[in-house]
Amino acid sequence: FLFITTGEENLLAILKRRWWKYMILGIVDIEANYLVVKAYQYTTLTSVQLLDCFVIPVVILLSWFFLLVRYKAVHFIGIVVCILGMGCMAGADVLVGRQQGAGENKLIGDLLVLGGATLYGISNVCEEYIVRNLSRVEFLGMIGLFGSFFSGIQLAIMEHKELLKVPWDWQIG
Secondary structure, X not given: OOOOOOHHXXXXXXXXXXXXXXXXXXXXXXXXXXXXXXXXXXXXXXXXXXXXXXXXXXXXHHHHHHHOOOOOHHHHHHHHHHHHHHHHHHHXXXXXXXXXXXXXXXXXXHHHHHHHHHHHHHHHHHHXXXXXXXXXXXXXXXXXXXXXXXXXXXXXXXXXXHHHHOOOOOOOO
């Protein structure tokens, strides 16, 4: 029905005005997922889960600057504690060399998680902006459209050898 409606709320009008914004947001969102999942090959499950909490300070800082949300001192104390805990966790992985997870280079895994968490934070703040100022339905539809499109492209590029091994038929399709 989005195609049928007229005015500023139909799919074509939205795509004409904001397609590039949703394209960037879709790429940011799928790359955040990719980086965090990729990190599991290099670091421990505990590190991934703890370092993924880096999204909290990212969201708070971006919300402060771009959404003009104001926080109290206790929030900033919580951020500092969060960052110190993440630093201790990353340092422990590198120095002690825990063997909980697969992979050899824990520092690369930890950096991948931090990169993914940063992109998650950017995505979350952009989502908050869109939902506040535009429409929840528009956000979900556009992130689904562009996220699926760019996920498919990334899948074809990164996993093309594995895709060729799949016995494609109508049931798998």
